[in-house]
Amino acid sequence: MSQPKSKPEVIEFLKNRRSVLIKDLIEPGPNKDELETLLTIATRVPDHRKLEPWRLLVIRGEGRGLAGQKLADIRAKKHDLIPLQLEIEANNFNRAPLVIAVVSSPVEGNTPIEEQTCSGAVVAQHINLxxxxxxYASQWVTGWSCLDKDAQKALGLAEHEWIIGYVYVGSTEVEPADRARPDLAEKVTYLGKP
Ligand SMILES: Cc1cc2nc3c(=O)[nH]c(=O)nc-3n(C[C@H](O)[C@H](O)[C@H](O)COP(=O)(O)O)c2cc1C
Structure with missing residues (x-):
């Protein structure tokens, strides 16, 4: 039997990857070729019945301010907010050079909605990877607009779509300390011996 083809560098990379807070993201973001690579990897995910039940909104450049303003306008209609709060909302996407909204776009049929959501969540994590x-550095966040019907409409989503998350991507100068990681003894149950 042939030996497994170990890839130590990849293992090290995966063991150490972590998110970087949005406040620590700076310019530059991925260039055109890098973005193409990122999107190719992002969409190379497990997907039961090949439904591709997700899509991506690439929010960058002036698109960040335009999308942010649309969301701020919606919030202004729904809540009694002071100008500073609306300005923060309008500038939300300007906090990183690139923001990718992962949209869940479920398909009717035999594949449970949960499975389709899982596939979309993997897309988001593949963006991190x-x-x-x-x-580059990145962070997956959510927020009120992910599940708000008016926000979804303003961002061009169809009635059945929703936002799994926004992945903010940029450069960073910080080396974030790792956070506590799960205790395998608590999380893993072995059924059978190797
Ligand atoms: C679905 C989902 C939503 C999240 N939403 C937020 C959020 O709104 N704000 C936030 O600070 N972190 C949020 N997180 C957590 C961060 O993305 C990330 O998990 C955390 O910063 C540490 O990640 P790491 O294990 O990649 O280092 C969310 C994570 C997931 C999976």
């Missing part, structure tokens, strides 16, 4: 592999 691809960004790190390309030398």
């Amino acid at each position: 691809a960004a790190a592999a390309l030398g």
Whole structure:
């Protein structure tokens, strides 16, 4: 039997990858070729019945301010907010050079909605992985607009779509301390011996 083809560098990369807070993301973001690579890796995910039940909104450049303003306008209609709060909302996406909204776009049929959501969540994590592999930092966040019907409409989503998360991507100068990681003894149950 042939030996497994270990890839120590990849193992090290995966063991150490971590998110970087949005406040620590700076310019530059991925260039055109890097973005293409990132999106290719992001969409190379397990997907039961090949439904591709997700899509991506690439929010960058002036698109960040335009999308942010749309969301701020919606919030202004729903809540009694002071100008500073609306300004923060409008500038939300300007906090990183690139923001990718992962949209869940479920398909009707025999594949449970939960499975389709899982596939979309993997897309989001693949963005984290691809960004790190390309030398960038990233963070997956959510927020009120992910599940708000008016926000979804303003961002061009169809009635059945929703936002799994926004992955903010950029460069960084910080080396974030790792956070506590799960205790395998608590999380893993072995059924059978190797
Ligand atoms: C679905 C989902 C939503 C999240 N939303 C937020 C959020 O809104 N704000 C936040 O600070 N972290 C949020 N996180 C957590 C961060 O993305 C990330 O898990 C955390 O910063 C540490 O990640 P790491 O294990 O990649 O280092 C979310 C994570 C997931 C999976």
